[in-house]
Amino acid sequence: MTAADGTQKRVPQTVGHRGFSAKYAENTLSGLQAAIEGDADAIETDVHMSSDGVVVISHDPSTKRVFGNNGGLIKNRPYFGDLDKLRTLRPPHEKMPLLRDLLQLFVSHVKFEDKWLVIDVKADNDVNIIESIALTMKEIKDDFAFWNARIVLGIWMVKFLPYCEKYLPHTPIMHIGANIWYARKFVEVPTLVGFSMLLATLYSTDGYALIRESRAAGIAMYVWTVNPDESMRMCLALQVDAVLTDNPVRFAELRTEYLHRQADGTENEIEADLESAVENVLTFGTKTRLYAFRLLVWTMGPIIRIMYR
Template identity: 50%
Template sequence: MSSPSVFAAKEVAELNSDEVKSMKLPRSIGHRGYPVKYPENSLESLLAAIDVGADGIETDVHLSADGYVVVSHDLHTKRVFGSTTEPIRNRNYIGDLEHLRTVQEPHSKMVLLKEVLDQFVTNPKFEGKWLCIDVKADNDVAVIEGIAKVMMEVMADPLFWKERVVLGIWLVKFLPLCHKHVPEIPLIHIGVDLSYAANFIHEPSVIGISMVMVSIYTQRGYDLITQLHDLGKFIYVWTVNPPELMTLCIALGVDAVLTDEPVKFEQCRVDALAKAGESRDALGEAERAISFGTKTRLYGLSTGIKVLAPLLRRRFE
């Protein structure tokens, strides 16, 4: 018998009625894989997200001193690998980073982007799946050329990657490099600041916006969803872990949800299918179901973002 999580994914995939299609069920993206079970951004974590039914995976990249594109959320290796706060860009992969192991069991190695892309070529489980590569603001712009070289090394066919990879960028400064080195690859803007996102909305190469949940849970956030859909573009939301916020994202009709909890999100999608047509006010019900504590946290974080986001962004522009 299939596990409950796999069954849920199958149930979502096989229901194709007009009613279900009209719900615009968001696609599930494993945020750094399945980090509540495995070390974030490890190969085990990324594979596990696919195994439990995620439609795609999201991972972060940095460029090492010797030119390797490595998978890491942080600028340094202290938190995940228990190493030092020396930036990855100042350390070689060969002879140094390749020997690191995660603090969390099963003590996984630092993954290369090449190893992730290899899965899309060699692993049948990745058929029909996709990858969102998050290019953090603290990256040097040279990382874009590095990503392009790795893709061509794994499969020298830009159209192959066009159907499987979305490149997420935080800053406008990355756009010219994307146009030069990966012109075929779809781009999204990843961010927290709704005002700054306006710089990307009408950019032809940008297919959508990936916005933090706390910014979406505002009237301006709701308006952004409508604006993007009117333009034929997509809205992704991150990082959504509480089921009450997963349900809200479904009711809002967002296109993809990035989550550390892909199994929980699968269940929320199945629950939404089961309730399809029962209510004429799914959004209102989802909003009312959000606890006071969650609303308070979202409001506080949203207020902080308005102040801090511009200040932090200026460090890397």
């Protein structure tokens, strides 16, 4: 990105996490469009598959939290005649969108022309969802070169990799996760373009090592979910490649401020000493919370992998 003085700076791109979910109901078309209209570089969304084989946009496997409907898991319910009748609890009370609804925007909406999309394939999905994603892409535009320039598949579990190779062999992949050891299982995947790691995971010796190794290998580092200003400043100091945030407008503001400070010399550019970069922007309370949360995730990680392997 070009700074105010015309020099090139390594600053994260802005990715709207489930759209502009700080302001809109998450994973709705209005929220996803609002993130793009708020100058996000990309948007991230989550997918599940209904019982009638439709790829829907939803973070949760059920509808209770977002729609207030406790009718069971999405995978056991048809979209047409059932899920399509639900409306979000948060305004503007929209229905659950389909993946094809969102992909259509990348084909027809002028503001999406130079944007990209992270499709988060949740770990609890059946592996056959990869084929359904491929068919949906083909249905909207039968041009995988077009999609491969705009879509990154977010993959949590290695179980999906053979299906990605079969149905979407050239589509870029990034591993989404919170465990450094497990992330390294993806290093040899030919289409791997990046890691998307939980912020707390990177606040560690192993996390800093992964950032350095990824940078040396040309693998992008994305970070989720980054909402407090202090966390955003941490990512700017680490000079990661992209930040997934519920508030893409706020991150864009802080990013601009950061570039101006670098241009006038009040912000030092730190490439190698990641630890010092972080220590300079975090308070003791935030450091403690990050450390505690990392321990919790580390403890739960093996249980989650057994559940969804």
